[in-house]
Amino acid sequence: MPRVSIDVMLRDEILDPQGQAVERALPSLGFTGVAGVRIGKHIELTLAGDGTDVRATVEAMAATLLANPVIERFDWRVED
């Protein structure tokens, strides 16, 4: 029953207004020197089974439902 984490982020060439808003808010809260803020989705889920075909399942799910490959990229990993 592997627990999988998937991070879905806008591609680097796509504007990220949410990240820009956070980046502009941080100095007024006293946090200076923060750059390149990007905000995306973090998805956690549990797969049934013994962990075979995790790669195929997760990448198919991410590409068809969780991310829009035109504007987003995803990374995933198995959590302990």
Next chain:
Amino acid sequence: MPRVSIDVMLRDEILDPQGQAVERALPSLGFTGVAGVRIGKHIELTLAGDGTDVRATVEAMAATLLANPVIERFDWRVED
């Protein structure tokens, strides 16, 4: 210039309608056996400096701006 990733998730006892919607959509797309879907935010940012006080800075930022500690928890890690 450490690159930091912060995952902000609703606490386990807080209802996650977005995760439930994805969990219900997956079987109709042919993905069975997926449970416990939770969806939160994934934030990437670059800190200026040589990496001292990363823990204090990141945890203060997360607790004051990036997460609402009443309903959300966060994990963070330094990338590469």
